[in-house]
Amino acid sequence: MKFKAFFITLVILISSVFFIPQSSAASKGWRYWGYFQAAPGVTKWTAAMTGPTVDIADGAVEGWSFVFSSDDVPSLAPAVKPNFATICAGVKSDKDTKRIGLVIEYGSKAWAPKGESPRKTITTCVRTAKTSQGIDVLGQVTKIRAASSGLICGLSGYPAKECGLEIATPKSLSKK
Numbered sequence: 001m002k003f004k005a006f007f008i009t010l011v012i013l014i015s016s017v018f019f020i021p022q023s024s025a026a027s028k029g030w031r032y033w034g035y036f037q038a039a040p041g042v043t044k045w046t047a048a049m050t051g052p053t054v055d056i057a058d059g060a061v062e063g064w065s066f067v068f069s070s071d072d073v074p075s076l077a078p079a080v081k082p083n084f085a086t087i088c089a090g091v092k093s094d095k096d097t098k099r100i101g102l103v104i105e106y107g108s109k110a111w112a113p114k115g116e117s118p119r120k121t122i123t124t125c126v127r128t129a130k131t132s133q134g135i136d137v138l139g140q141v142t143k144i145r146a147a148s149s150g151l152i153c154g155l156s157g158y159p160a161k162e163c164g165l166e167i168a169t170p171k172s173l174s175k176k
Contacts, residue, residue: 029070031111032164033152035134036063038082038101045077051150052134058098059084062134064155066107066118073173078105080123088125097127100137106158110170113159 035048040059056062061082069075080103087101102125106118126137138144138155145154145163153163 027169028166029068029073029169030164030166031066031068031107031113031162033155034065034067034069034075034077035152036065036077036082037061037134038063038084040084043081043083045082047075047077048134052138052152054133056098056100056132056134056137058093058100058130061087061101061103062137063103063105064138064152065103065105066111066155066158068107068111068167068170068173070169073169078103078121080105080121087123091125091127096130098130098132100126100128100132102126102137102141104138104142104155106155108170108172110172111167113162113165116159119156119158 035052036045037048037056038045038061040057045063052062061084063078063080063082065076065078067075082101082103084099084101087103088099091099093099102122104122106121109118112118122141124141126140128137128140135144142156144152145157146152147163151164154160
């Protein structure tokens with residue numbers, strides 16, 4: 001139920017990002033953990049339209065990216081391509097588990113919280129129970145901090161305290 005609330009919060013967050021009046025769109029936006037997916041055989045990220053409590057198939061790739069987005073600046077999918085064959089090379093399949101590629105990208109210093117630095121990108125293959133959902137896969141690799149709504153706030157302690165914060169558009173992303 002918490003992750004149903006996460007989805008509702010995410011939809012509200014995305015809606016507010018895309019429907020900001022033009023006058024304020026260039027000056028502010030949101031930094032948050034964006035969730036992306038690639039189904040088996042797909043090598044392009046798709047922004048997840050649900051929370052991470054959905055079933056995922058063997059051969060899928062899950063992506064998390066600490067992003068900044070606004071009406072003028074789109075959310076950025078992880079730079080690492082969701083290539084399951086590459087990410088899970090050498091991890092053999094078996095009948096009792098499924099393999100999921102996972103990419104966690106900590107974003108840019110340009111929108112990092114003050115006093116914090118993005119961590120190194122994690123790219124790994126997770127062997128997990130056939131019943132595992134996206135949140136289970138993520139939790140096998142990193143510590144998750146979530147709001148009571150279910151919104152993912154921090155991964156591996158990054159960011160340390162905030163959760164889906166509205167900030168001024170970083171100068172490096174402002175349109176010239």
